[in-house]
Amino acid sequence: MHPLREEGVLPTARSTCGNFLEACDKMPELPEVETLVRGLRETLPGRRILSVRLGKTDFMDDPAAIERGAPGRRIEGVERYGKFLLLRLSPMHGAANGNAARASLLVHLGMTGRLAPSPSALPCEKHTHACFALDDGRELRYTDARRFGRMAFFEEGPLREQLRPLGADPLDVSEEEFAQRIRTRRARIKALLLDQHVLRGVGNIYADESLWRAKIHPARHGAQLTHRQTESLRRALREILERAIRLRGSSISDFVDAAGEPGEYQRRHRAYGREGKPCYRCRTLIRRIQVAGRSSYYCPRCQPTPRWLSGQGRQPKNVTPH
DNA sequence: CTCGATCCCTGGACGC
DNA sequence: TGCGTCCAGGGATCGA
Numbered sequence: 481m482h483p484l485r486e487e488g489v490l491p492t493a494r495s496t497c498g499n500f501l502e503a504c505d506k507m508p509e510l511p512e513v514e515t516l517v518r519g520l521r522e523t524l525p526g527r528r529i530l531s532v533r534l535g536k537t538d539f540m541d542d543p544a545a546i547e548r549g550a551p552g553r554r555i556e557g558v559e560r561y562g563k564f565l566l567l568r569l570s571p572m573h574g575a576a577n578g579n580a581a582r583a584s585l586l587v588h589l590g591m592t593g594r595l596a597p598s599p600s601a602l603p604c605e606k607h608t609h610a611c612f613a614l615d616d617g618r619e620l621r622y623t624d625a626r627r628f629g630r631m632a633f634f635e636e637g638p639l640r641e642q643l644r645p646l647g648a649d650p651l652d653v654s655e656e657e658f659a660q661r662i663r664t665r666r667a668r669i670k671a672l673l674l675d676q677h678v679l680r681g682v683g684n685i686y687a688d689e690s691l692w693r694a695k696i697h698p699a700r701h702g703a704q705l706t707h708r709q710t711e712s713l714r715r716a717l718r719e720i721l722e723r724a725i726r727l728r729g730s731s732i733s734d735f736v737d738a739a740g741e742p743g744e745y746q747r748r749h750r751a752y753g754r755e756g757k758p759c760y761r762c763r764t765l766i767r768r769i770q771v772a773g774r775s776s777y778y779c780p781r782c783q784p785t786p787r788w789l790s791g792q793g794r795q796p797k798n799v800t801p802h
Numbered sequence: 803c804t805c806g807a808t809c810c811c812t813g814g815a816c817g818c
Numbered sequence: 819t820g821c822g823t824c825c826a827g828g829g830a831t832c833g834a
Contacts, residue, residue: 538810538811539811590811591811591812592811592812592813607812625811625812625813626810626811626812626813627810627811627812628810628811628812665804665805666804666805667804667805667806668805671805671806772805772806773806773807773808
């Protein structure tokens with residue numbers, strides 16, 4: 481039996497205190513991945529990968545390529561691209577074959593993925609599917625119960641190929657590009673925010689939060705939005721993501737930020753997961769509907785339902801994008 | 803091309 | 819206590 485299969489279960493490693501929604505809090509979207517990247521950057525660069533052990537591999541593009549390509553390389557950097565995490569690897573030491581080129585390990589955490597170094601002596605947590613032994617007595621371990629994540633090894637060319645289809649950086653996208661990417665589409669705004677080909681890094685939580693803040697109903701069509709609305713949404717999204725990164729970066733939960741509000745209050749979602757609770761702006765009860773196959777939380781008063789949806793009426797035919 | 807529906811997978815919540 | 823059922827979601831894939 482594979483050593484990783486018999487999972488050495490740590491005595492209830494994490495106190496999963498709290499309800500489901502607090503657990504959702506940890507779902508890796510852009511800010512969570514960014515925080516992880518910053519943490520790994522402190523400790524990984526310069527380390528050499530000595531060996532690789534894999535458990536279940538059905539979420540990996542090409543497990544053999546990882547086993548073949550990673551050992552012997554040095555970790556040169558850690559980067560984020562959307563929700564992807566990139567381990568930049570050196571060319572293979574003194575390699576004359578195909579390993580002379582730079583390469584990267586591409587990691588997506590999916591819903592439940594975690595990536596962290598750990599002393600090799602510690603038993604692996606349950607659902608650990610990849611262990612990279614480092615030259616300092618630690619192992620970089622990937623754990624993912626649901627295996628919705630992804631792991632792959634690429635050299636530069638193929639890596640660019642993988643990342644090329646991804647959309648704009650929501651922290652960086654210009655007013656014009658954002659409007660262009662949204663207002664030319666007839667899909668619902670919620671679907672567009674979640675589409676990694678439109679924007680890279682936004683997930684369900686921050687999509688709902690930014691729509692709440694911009695006062696836009698999740699089922700509106702991209703092409704229905706005014707320029708003023710897309711600009712409001714772009715700013716809301718950027719500010720929420722930036723704040724989330726700041727908050728995640730400070731491990732202390734109850735600090736007071738520049739706005740003078742307690743961190744605990746700040747970090748609470750305004751819409752996501754708050755079905756039946758009063759809107760922070762108008763006290764109307766937050767509702768939950770399905771949009772683009774995902775739960776979507778919104779305030780029915782602040783984010784008015786589009787007319788075509790509210791009545792028995794259906795979607796008008798003339799929402800032609802332009 | 804565009805968009806929506808379906809499926810993958812597991813653990814936790816909930817009902818009986 | 820224990821069992822079954824439902825549900826969460828990112829993204830690939832398929833069909834309309």
